[in-house]
Amino acid sequence: MPGNANANFRISNDFWFDDGNVILVASRIGYRLHGGILARHSPVFQDMLSFPQPEYSAEKADGCPVVQLTEDAEDLEIVLRILYDGGVG
DSSP states (O other), X not given: OOSOTTXXXXXXXXXXXXXXXXXXXXXXXXXXXXXHHHHHHOHHHHHHHHSOOOTTTOOEETTEEEEEOOSOHHHHHXXXXXXXXXXXX
């Protein structure tokens, strides 16, 4: 369960890593991921994660910054399966 009582998402069954350092939320599903993995494989994530977030205004859960995405969770999961598992399946 996210450490933030105000977290407004449910945890992904497949992409919630205890050692992750960023939480992406799409379609009210939270994905706790590794910023370095995302940045290494995607210039979009690299740009998004390179901007410093002010501590006082950034949404956090489980001590990680939370990034709200407009993409659909199903689309995000396809990308995550490619990045983390090497393919769709």
